[in-house]
Amino acid sequence: MWRDAALVAGKDIRVELRSRVATNQVLPFALLVLILFAFALDPDRGFLGQAAPGLFWVAVLFSAVLAVQRSFAIEASDHAREGLRLSGLDPAGIFLGKAAAVAAQLGVLEAVLTAGVVVLYGAHLEGALLLLGTCLAATVGLAAAGTAYGVLAASLRVRETLLPLLLLPVVAPVLLGATKAWEAGLAGHPAQGDPWLRLLAVFAVVYLALGVLAFGPLLEES
Amino acid sequence: MSGLIDAGYSVVLVSVAAYSAAVVYRHRSLARSLPPPTPDAEPEEEGEWQ
Amino acid sequence: MAVASARSRGRLEHPRRLWVVGVIIVAAIGFLLAKGLGSSINYFETVNQAVALRSSLGTTTFRMEGVVVRGTVHQTSRGTDFSMRSHGVTVPVVNTSSPPQLFAPGRAVVVVGHFARGTDKFLSNEIMVKHSANYVAAHPNRVKPGANGSS
């Protein structure tokens, strides 16, 4: 299972590095969302600094939907899905590999967005350990849930519209937990963020487990 | 405030009634459009519908 | 061949994996419940908790719950002033909104607002009445069937 996961993750990341869709489209999109928030909320009145954690994670969430869509779009052409299905790889391994690839992309995206939040919204990064831990747990959770629902919607003609509807309510706890943890971290009370960090970790573990179980049947059927 | 009570009852009752009517109507129109219950005898031979 | 082997392998591993996954999920959720996501998701702080957290709360806006103390409700030009109590701790509330219909002394309420800087007063701009799931007939002996009670 782990060897298969590494294979699939390596493949997805290589495809991403060569096609640069994430760097050329998803990353600029996320930055654009940050800038649009700045237009919507008057930057001079201090709203942006207060709302920075929420806006950051909303931007990550939207980008995660795009990243998941991209992750399954690369297999939509040339019967690559069938190839993957018939490859004899363990479905759980495929799931973990794809989730890892999505998580890696989201990690890069979050690093850039963090810089964006600091520069554009004037946020001060305190409690860096909590912020980092939150990013890690939230990213794994988003990638796991995203990949599980991604394969659910992947073979549908209407996946572009259906995936956000299915995925966003499911990852709403991630948005809540990550925002609260970041609020605590940025405000300099890292202790208040710990329960939220636990919630994020449990979410990640639960969806990783569910994905390992459900990915096989879903891949077979789609 | 009695307006809110009436509104609560009305919303629930009217919605359930409307949904029921829609479902029953669809049930009847479907049942009418399909040939009467011979569900086990599926038309297999060609030419049946000409 | 590859298909057959992949499928049979998946099927063979399935029961064991099902158990492992089930145990992981139950353990994870159990951990969450045991550790208590508790206070952080709470909708409000009770008056005594709010007073205990007074220094860290500062003037941030939050929701506070308590019972309206009898005899402390005063109509003012801006709204209604009263005191709230919970677990023996009382806080005076300066409210600038019209309270809901069920607002009355002795009732549990949730107020939205923040502590005023430098005083012990709580400035609120919204009151919500909280009620329990106990429903007791007001006049059980005076029920008249057929009388329109909804008016």
Added chain:
Amino acid sequence: MIITRRQARRPLTSSSSRRPGSLVRTATGVVGLASVAATVWLGLWVTPPSTNLGQLVRLLYIHPPVAWVAYLAFGVTAAASLLYLWRRTRSVVWDRLAAASGEVGVLFCGLTLVSGSIWGKATWGVWWTWDARLTSTALLFVLYLGYLALRRVPSDPGTRAKRSAVAAILAFADVPISYLSVYWWKTLHQTGTVLNPQRQVHVHGLMAWTLLLGFCAFTLVYAWLVAHRYAVEALAERQQGEGLARALAERRAEGRAA
């Protein structure tokens, strides 16, 4: 009450066919309609006002039963989905039942939100607030809207059934969270009136009986609606199959004529 029952029976029995299943369905509908009528009558006119809510207590007889039906419907959907996914019990019956119950559940979940919002405005003083119970219920509504949207995507019936079954089971995780939220966390929403873990009901006399009748009434209406919705699902599948057969036959006839 008796008048309502008589009025209701006439149009409904006339439609019943010879099959015993539809007789049971009709009977469920008749009794359900009568008990809803009785609940409304008792709830609006007969029951007394309560000590702390006054007349506003009357929404008690509507809101909790509707919410219960939403939970029940999603529970049936999840159970049917599980039965479908399990190879030994796989049958199109479970897929249809999940579809029917899911749609009725979304209706009742929406009504839970609306009636609760109205009750909240009357008693709490706000239409909506973000406490754990309200938020998780709103999430539940959106989750199952997604389920219905997924079902509506045209694809191979077997694939669709499996896919939606997985989605239904994943979405059901929110139901216990929503139900237990008022015990896990401090919320504005009151704790469970009847279905609380302490098994204690603090509702007096006639009010309690009316509430109980409300639960039964809406559960019966739910059963009746699901029975009809199930039949619609089955008929629609048949219609699709026959439409395909007819089109095939026409094409073959064209080929022969040419």
